[in-house]
Amino acid sequence: MLPMHLLLFFIFAIVLQSVVRGASSLPHPGCPDKCGDVDIVYPFGIGPGCAMEEGFELHCNKSQDGQRNVTYFSNLPVADISLLQGHVRVMSHIASMCHNWSTTYLLDFRGTPFTVSEKENLFTVIGADTLALMAGSRQSAIYVIGCLTQSSPYLAAQEGLCTGVGCCQVALSSSLSYHNISFSDANASDMDGERQCRYAMVVEANKFSFHTAYLNATTFWDEHRGEVPMILNWSVGNETCDVAQNDTASYACRSSNSYCINSTSHSGYLCNCSEGYQGNPYLPGDGGCQDINECALSTPPCPGRCINTQGGFYCQNTKNQSFSHSGAAIISVGLSVTVVTLVIAITCSYLIRERRKLANIKEKYFRQHGGLLLLEQISSGQGTTFTIFTEAELMEATDQFDEKNVLGRGGHGTVYKGTLKNGSAVAIKRCISMTDEQRKKEFGKEMLILSQVNHKNIVKLLGCCLEVEVPMLVYEFIPNGTLFHFIHGSNGSHNIPFSTRLRIAHESALALDYLHSCASPPILHGDGPVGTWTRSTCRRAN
Template sequence: MEFSRPPHRLRLLVAAWVLAAGVAVARSRSPRCRDVTWCGNVEVPYPYGLDKECAIHEHFHLNCTPVDGVSKLFHGKMEVIKISVQDNKAWLKTWISRQCYDQSTEGMVYDDAWMDLTGTVYVLSADDNRIIVLGCRGLAYMLSDSYVIGCVSTCDDGVPLRNGSCSGTDGCCQVDLPRGVRYYQGYFNPLYNTTQIWRRTPCNYVSVMASAAFRFSTTYLTSTEFYDKDHARIPAVMQWAITRNTTCKEARINTTSYACVSNNSHCVTNDAGYACNCSSGYKGNPYIVDGCKDIDECLYNVTYPCPGICKNTPGSFTCSCPRGERMNRDVCMKDSKFIWMAPVVAGTSIGLVLLVVAIACACSIQDRRNLHIIKQKYFRQHGGLLLFQEMKSQQGVPFKIFSEEELQEATNRFAEQQVIGHGGHGKVYKGVLKGNVQVAVKRCIKIDEQHKKEFGKEMLILSQINHRNIVKLLGCCLEVEIPMLVYEFIPRGTLSQLIHGSHSGHISLDTRVRIAHESAEALDYLHSSASPRIVHGDVKSANILLDGDFTAKVSDFGASILAPSDESQFVTLVQGTCGYLDPEYMQTCQLTDKSDVYSFGVVLLELLTRKKPLNLKGPEQEKSLSMVFLEAMKENKLEDILDDEIKNDENLEYLEEIAELARQCLEMCGVNRPSMKEVADKLGRLRKVLQHPWAHKDPEELDSLLGESSSVVNSGIILSTGNFSITKKVAMGLESGR
């Protein structure tokens, strides 16, 4: 099959929507502006506008541009094909990433598409879009600003392909999109390609597109139809808000810029920020004064059926039969014996009332019984019976199986005000159990089928983890479709908030090294002492909590995996947090304890530099903190990226030792990285050096404290302690004092 050769690595800009990071301010509309305008066959309702003065602010300014004689609507470089004020969504055309075999070079070529909505009021709709991967030998990812998610698409030999199927083994796989994604880039694993099968299936594809617009066709694999049919463009759905990352409570404070100006309208908070809707029984535009109009339900008999006399009321309607008629099975029927049969009707009515009450009671009892059956089904499905039996046999296990009612009561029925953390896997709520016990309740969005079967067994294993630097798992709730986890509540927040928060104060080097050491000891415990071993899988500063005295507590290991006994085992769904993800894991699909070591190396960089793992607004070569760090180490420019708060002549030697340890953790090949035990031991030795005034210590005392043989020659000579090196300047301290 022939096709033109694209550039070796062409990066297609999906949208230049990166606007000012400040909050957009609503502007006054010009009197000449209309509530609705049109561009071709696309309706453009306010708050959007084709002129700047007719849009609520710059994020909603659109352009109507002739293309081949047809007027088309654009936001930046993206074509807008539909706008819904009712749903606060916009449908746009984005591009497809592809990986194809090129006959002329006998190698793979790539077209990479990416989207950047950072700083705008838009996010990709998690409810309406999916990550789609096509190909008979493809492993592709979506790299977002927070997550890396992908899947493996293969074709079974000898099994005919089917239109409409997308299960992963028929040339198509799909993954749910996390919430709140504002940036993504398509990426292919080069180890999975079409070099051997290009005659039958020349290309692999990955895209984020509207679920409703996609139906798999086998011709997408055997030709370039999927890429060519609309110039490599596909529809995707954007959720928009008036002001990004703003709640309704915050929006109502500023009455001059509050956008829900129509009577009978209300504010809603979505993944992008706050937006407006008309109240129930009203329709129209809530962003316009008197824009929400009452729905006359009597005019829409199909939607609001009424067989008798329909009377419209504000926001609703009533339906009744004429006098002398009665409603029977939603039909008004003449009642010729209305007067004479009144006593009979009255008696019958009473009897019917009693019958209805009896039926209602019976239905209520049956509903409770059905609910109990469903809860029992989920309980058994998640391994609850096995877990309960094991708990009985192991007396004294501090683990509890909670009911759904208990956790609803503890979290005020999972109110948004109780949310203390959230991510792609779900939300974490603060709760208070009976006895005034504070807990954190993790409510996941989904769980795979295999994990469901093993859930009870894994919970029992995780409940027995007992380490001062690991958040204690107190129990779980199994009588719901997706189990909930209950942890001890840690009050001070996360290490990420401490390092990067706007209200963070000075953090001493001693505190940073202590947090790193305690976190490393926790991960070493999971890798070495837990039975079976546990690979965390998502080590990051946001998953390291801090209690009142800044003691580190590693959290979220309930979403980790039990280390497989078969090292060749690999996963078909690759996911993690962008900036921390082990590149070897992305290449091989094997999650190992060395993957945790790599991620921990990134946490060390955060502690050293007080910079975030990803800087999407920076130049290409400066987006990844780990790449910036490795380049600085290579060019001997470490001081240029260190945090000024801890960078001084007294601390420089210590910082170089920590930086060298971080460099070892960030080795591309996992076998070259140290184990978490080695990392914890090295940080522990460095803590001892930091905690003692070495100016009055002699070499023998140094050997005793470090616990390993050391040798001192002259000033500047290195003290050898195993495979860990500390310069004499660090070991002995400075006479001028620390």
């Protein structure tokens, strides 16, 4: 075992190292906070010990004309820095090819916290019949994109439009850490004039506008002085928020009123101030996120007396009644949740009540049409092939009783073609009304009797639906239409041989004879004025 004094020494060394590590990540006093027109905000810094870590160092140098100071990242001028969005706007170089001069374009951010933003930038090419390529990489992935402009006597470039004629734009395929731009099969000698040029660049989408004057002169280069704005993404470290927060010594969100956000375009994370605070979340204490004095804003947040609090405010009216901003937020959220809950509860209660009401109505119709008796007789073994359908099943089978499924219409109802879940086709008769109360009571019994009819010349009744006001009947589907249509339809009666007409009459008579004489009990069919029917003995062939 180690002696006690050595163990204490090691513990002290570890604690001291953590303190030094934490302190070394903060800027030293005297670090410049501005260079030219750019505010230098931590974790960026100019000079030794001013940046958070390697990669965030900036440089302040004189411009080429020596008239002003310019902030540089590597060799790129910096226009501004955004802490909240994790962006840096830099002035990027333009790749060009003119009659007697050219420039190249290569950017390498590998090993730095920066990537070229995929969302804010576009690969842009200007020139006549110009093909430019951009090869880039992110980690181990390689990306190549191209953009081809066209020129034609039938198509003219349009002011303000970069749609392929003289100018084209392509979205980046990823947030790249390295890329190189080149012209494909380009030769300066094939240009029409000495002032004609071709340009290719990665440019901030919202900062570029195409002008036709760029095609036949060096206007574009002269206006931008060989540089265009480009957005870079940046983030801190390579860990997610969950991992970074476990190491308090290196955790970058130092302000007590800050929170961590995982970067969406780069490995690592960003820091933001909590609601009601503003400032620099990467600094502790007075230099970090500070309370926003809402009461000092040009537009007061409340009509009465405003009293500022840490991270919020509250209003005091003339009756000395106080209303806290944070309390208002809690009450607002609570009221919203209460209202939403109440609306959901009322809606659910209404739906449940309506569903129960509908179920009661369906049960009433089912009982009224003799459904219980029909179920009892089916369960006892009679009419086992008969099916009681629900209204929902028949609506689904007919596509909500769509007009395209109508097979025919009569004085008592409409017949629809339907397809059951098992794929079998059926004919569904939807009657118009049933006013006879006695007939309603005996309907289920009649259905059971009809279901037992089994004759080759009689359409088979497969089932019915009793949970509706007027029952619906389900028959087997006969694909060749009705007998009336066959005799009097488009075929014409003169085309039907006499033998066929005689066979139809004979088989119809057999069907009627079966119904009147062989069915038990006899089924007397009459459609029209009431007639007198006689019952004969069922004759069976020997």
